[in-house]
Amino acid sequence: MKLQDLSIKRKLMLITMLTSSVALLLSSASFLTYDLISFRHLLTQDLETQAQIIGYNSAAAMAFKDEPVATATLSALKAKEDIVAAVLYTPDGKIFAQYVPGGKAAPATVPTQVSRTGYRFGTGYFDVLHDVTLNGERVGSLLLRSDMREWSFRAKRYAVIFFVFVFASGFFALLLLETAADDLPANPATRRHDTDGVGQQKL
Amino acid sequence: MTVRRLIILMLMMMLGQASRAWSQDAEASSEYLIKAGYIYNFAKLVEWPTTAFAQSDSPIVIGIVGTDPFGPIIDKVLEGKKVNGHPFVIKRLKPTADLKECHILFIGSSMESHIGDAIRLTRGTPVLTISEIPGFADHGGIIHLSLEQNKVRFEVNVDAAKEADLNISSRLLVLAKVIQQPSDGRKTE
Numbered sequence: 001m002k003l004q005d006l007s008i009k010r011k012l013m014l015i016t017m018l019t020s021s022v023a024l025l026l027s028s029a030s031f032l033t034y035d036l037i038s039f040r041h042l043l044t045q046d047l048e049t050q051a052q053i054i055g056y057n058s059a060a061a062m063a064f065k066d067e068p069v070a071t072a073t074l075s076a077l078k079a080k081e082d083i084v085a086a087v088l089y090t091p092d093g094k095i096f097a098q099y100v101p102g103g104k105a106a107p108a109t110v111p112t113q114v115s116r117t118g119y120r121f122g123t124g125y126f127d128v129l130h131d132v133t134l135n136g137e138r139v140g141s142l143l144l145r146s147d148m149r150e151w152s153f154r155a156k157r158y159a160v161i162f163f164v165f166v167f168a169s170g171f172f173a174l175l176l177l178e179t180a181a182d183d184l185p186a187n188p189a190t191r192r193h194d195t196d197g198v199g200q201q202k203l
Numbered sequence: 204m205t206v207r208r209l210i211i212l213m214l215m216m217m218l219g220q221a222s223r224a225w226s227q228d229a230e231a232s233s234e235y236l237i238k239a240g241y242i243y244n245f246a247k248l249v250e251w252p253t254t255a256f257a258q259s260d261s262p263i264v265i266g267i268v269g270t271d272p273f274g275p276i277i278d279k280v281l282e283g284k285k286v287n288g289h290p291f292v293i294k295r296l297k298p299t300a301d302l303k304e305c306h307i308l309f310i311g312s313s314m315e316s317h318i319g320d321a322i323r324l325t326r327g328t329p330v331l332t333i334s335e336i337p338g339f340a341d342h343g344g345i346i347h348l349s350l351e352q353n354k355v356r357f358e359v360n361v362d363a364a365k366e367a368d369l370n371i372s373s374r375l376l377v378l379a380k381v382i383q384q385p386s387d388g389r390k391t392e
Contacts, residue, residue, distance in 0.1 A: 060374035069378055135247040
């Protein structure tokens with residue numbers, strides 16, 4: 001069926017539906033994007049805080065080159081399931097101690113040498129690289145890697161809610177419009193003619 | 204011919220001795236380079252009472268009494284370094300000197316027979332005593348440095364530190380073998 005063949009009633013319904021749907025989709029998408037960006041920022045801050053705590057606790061072990069104690073300090077991260085690797089580097093950037101959950105090998109993407117602090121996002125992970133200092137003097141660096149599982153879980157949950165909400169609201173909007181449309185004439189000109197007639201009779 | 208062989212053999216032996224002595228020296232200097240670094244790190248993780256310093260930028264005085272195993276290494280390691288605004292001053296002291304003037308006192312191995320005197324002279328004052336003499340921490344010294352499996356380890360006598368009014372960071376104690384020696388002389392680890 002072509003658009004031209006539709007009655008004015010149907011065309012009006014279609015335009016209303018499309019406008020509402022586009023507005024709904026755009027507003028929902030902007031809210032979701034904002035929330036996911038804010039959540040990502042929150043996760044980065046959380047990981048940075050953890051890096052500060054672990055860095056503080058491992059600083060003395062780094063200064064005294066005590067690798068077993070440094071590894072034990074990193075092992076405290078097993079409580080955080082999203083952390084897939086934690087690596088301590090010497091001041092010249094070489095690996096000093098590392099922790100990978102389950103005693104597995106560190107992911108191949110974990111750098112073997114580091115030179116700068118900050119954070120970076122990769123495919124399915126993000127890293128925070130933090131300076132480890134003892135009494136203001138840099139004694140090494142700490143890298144924490146999160147697999148962003150909380151972010152992915154949130155994004156998936158939002159996607160499901162988003163689609164269910166859009167389809168449900170679309171369905172109800174269609175139902176309401178169909179009901180309202182039954183009261184409208186297929187051609188407004190006919191209705192106008194009828195009204196005119198009524199007016200004439202009254203006169 | 205025999206004389207030439209003898210000379211070559213002697214030369215080779217001398218070379219062997221020289222290289223062995225050189226490697227021993229290198230090992231020792233590397234060990235004391237690490238130990239000097241440890242002393243610097245101890246200074247970062249030990250808190251002295253405010254009364255221990257005349258001014259906020261007064262130096263941390265490191266006294267070395269008895270044999271000095273560091274040589275110039277410790278001076279190089281601590282040169283230009285500061286902890287909480289305090290630079291370092293290293294003094295080689297005679298056993299008769301006033302040991303209470305130091306903030307850190309390294310007691311050399313030649314003082315082994317007078318260890319009790321050295322500890323008694325500094326007792327109750329904020330002096331962080333450090334030594335390699337075996338049993339130093341058990342005798343009331345604060346930090347005992349030792350070499351275990353080619354690694355520098357240390358014991359800390361926390362009661363002696365308390366008595367000296369020194370606050371040792373828990374981050375340092377995590378790395379140390381902690382010795383507690385109550386006033387009645389019983390030792391617990």
